[in-house]
Amino acid sequence: MNAKNDFLERLNAFVNSLDLPIKSRMDYLDEDESFVVYPLAGGKINKIYMDEARDVSLPFEIAVKTKDHEKANTCLWAVNEALSDLFVDIPSANGSYAFDNLEVAMPFLNERDEQGYYIYLQDIQANITVFQPQKERN
Secondary structure: OOOOOOHHHHHHHHHHOOOOOOOOEEOOOOOOOEEEEEEOOOOEEEEEOOOOOEEEEEEEEEEEEEOOHHHHHHHHHHHHHHHHOOOOOOOOOOOOEEEEEEEEOOOEEEEEOOOOOEEEEEEEEEEEEEOOOOOOOO
16 A cells, blocks of 8 residues: 555545535635635554554644634534534545544634634544555565
8 A cells, every 4th residue: 555644635525525605625724715624733643553554643623714704603513513423434535544533622713803704613633543555575
């Protein structure tokens, strides 16, 4: 297996499958209205297996920036509900990880900036098993 971990891409695709008023993208907030998914600093290795696969906990944030308070509320609460589902599954498209579960915090209003944009945040922690690329042998 030589695939890179595709969890961020799969998380973004999952969010976009919810048919929300704004499409999310893998990026950080910019000056205009945006709905983004991005990794946070940190994370930890919980266990290493003999085949070098690793159980890891990785933090991510989902953010909405809009002047429409209701739109932000609608987006993040729908994401929160979907990600909090007991049977949620976000499988890898390339076999780079096995999904275990998510720890989902409640969404919150982070700020209202000087241009009148509301910025809402949703923090999650993904617990996944990441498979190591197989080494080439001669």
